[in-house]
Amino acid sequence: FAFQDNGKKGKLIKSPQFIDLDKALKGQLTKVCEVEKFTGTRGETVSMYTSDKIVASKVVVMGLGNKDEFVLNDLRKAVGKYVSSVKKRLDSVVIVLPEDLDDVVLEDTVSVIIEGSELGAYEFAKYKEKDERSLELIILATSTQIDSKSLKKAIDHAALYAQGTILARDLVNEQAAIATPTFLANLARDIAKGSPEISCKIFDKAQAEKMGMEAFLGIARASDTPPKFIVLEYNPVKSKSKKKLAIVGKGITFDSGGINVKPGDHMQDMKMDMSGAALVLGVFSVISKIKPTFPVMGIIAATPNLISSSSIVPGDVVRAMNGKTIEVLNTDAEGRVTMADSLSYAVSKGATEIIDFATLTGACLVALGDEIAGMFSNNRDLLEAVKTAAFEEGEKVWELPLEKDYKEMNKSDVADIANIPNSRYGGTITAALFLQEFIANTPWMHFDIAGPAFANKPQALSPKGGTGFGVRTMLKYIEGVNK
Ligand code: BES
Ligand code: MN
Ligand code: ZN
Secondary structure (H helix, E strand, O other): EEEOOOOOOOOOOOOOOHHHHHOOOOHHHHHHHHHHOOOOOOOOOEEEEEEOOOOOEEEEEEEEEHHHHHHHHHHHHHHHHHHHHHHOOOOOOEEEOOOOOOOOOOHHHHHHHHHHHHHHHOOOOOOOOOOOOOOOEEEEEEOOOOOOOHHHHHHHHHHHHHHHHHHHHHHHHOOOOOOOHHHHHHHHHHHHHOOOOOOEEEEEEHHHHHOOOHHHHHHHOOOOOOEEEEEEEEEEOOOOOOOOOEEEEEEEEEOOOOOOOOOOHHHHHHHHHHHHHHHHHHHHHHHHHOOOOOOEEEEEEEEEEOOOOOOOOOOEEEEOOOOOOEEEEOOOOOOHHHHHHOOOOOOOOHHHOEEEOOOOHHHHHHHOOOOEEEEEEEHHHHHHHHHHHHHHOOOOOOEEOOOOHHHHHOOOOOEEEOEEEEEOOOOHHHHHHHHHHOOOEEEEEEEEOOOEEEEEEOOOOOEEEEEOOHHHHHHHHHHHHOO
């Protein structure tokens, strides 16, 4: 890795690692950099074959840009991008740890490199004739003496974050015919079986009915696929904490739009409408290793949004578990209707803090593009803590307002609230305001992940498809609370 200095034209900074390598290559590296005018700009790379001067057959130098602007996530991304570009071509690579980073401990450097490698190497190859991945070995090279225990810890930690993210990706990328509510419920059960601190409750249609979840079941009734209301609970062995966190994920296993059917193009992407649910399962799959010191619940109302003669139709009114009635004016605004019940459930179980993740609105893509999640909260401290966690994990978020005056737009003539606003504008905000009606003033945070949950083009840390967005932010947030 190489940085660029602060000067007007930005010159290459030769790190001690660069100089060592250059020496071993008899000055050829410097020469190649000069010939190719490589200055270490962000994203810029230069490479050369080594003609057997060193063990590695090829050297690649990657620019990390201006040193003053560097954040660790730049390194995570550079590694991810590199690993994804060679994963089908090379069997092994050596990554030389940058040791000239200011205010960064080597363990953190190792962590982001491992995360970057694991995420960059990811592929969903299940339905391909053969998995073309060949990369098997990544060696980290350093000249610094580093305590092997703390190094192992850093590696395991990063691998855990990647593992949770990859599970979420697999679930999002899986076809809707397989990743059904029952499939998600079985997975939740398996996760609970694997860990004594985790328990799992699955409520079927009849049980959800008894609990008064008419909103969730209203969306579910169009489909023969049985809906499942999934609850995971992590309880630490000894807990003195009064805190009880609920993570709620939108679990629409396929969103056709319902009677307000979506236009055909890109409908196939709507298998991703359970990305919030995938996040919950990804987090719970590794949560016992993170060992929260307080109870954590994961809640998913899982159903597809399909079309049949028993579909909910525009004008129907349903009553959510908390007693509020919802007029369904558009069956394609189904997520908020199902989440009315999952949020109500979280409140009824005494959650002291609720964080929800939902691929909720196309409007969020219009507002923030497809890489940034919209973020809302009624609690400053919570928001700041989660935002910091997101920044450290390199997951892009931006706060949007819970503008009270916009509540007008969600009014219904016949029910307590309507599921679509009477204006096209501000659709992400009005959706968040809708959800707010079901959290009863609990400290709460809502993420609209319609954009970043699914990559429409390859990214540094993710190929096309499910990204597992949010898993790492949540794990980091939980660890921060632990401290
Ligand atoms: N799942 C969609 C939102 C979505 C759109 C996610 C694009 C990812 C990419 C959601 O259920 C939906 O259809 N929302 C409607 C709401 C509208 C009818 C008020 C939308 O955004 O168009
Ligand atoms: Mn929809
Ligand atoms: Zn949806």
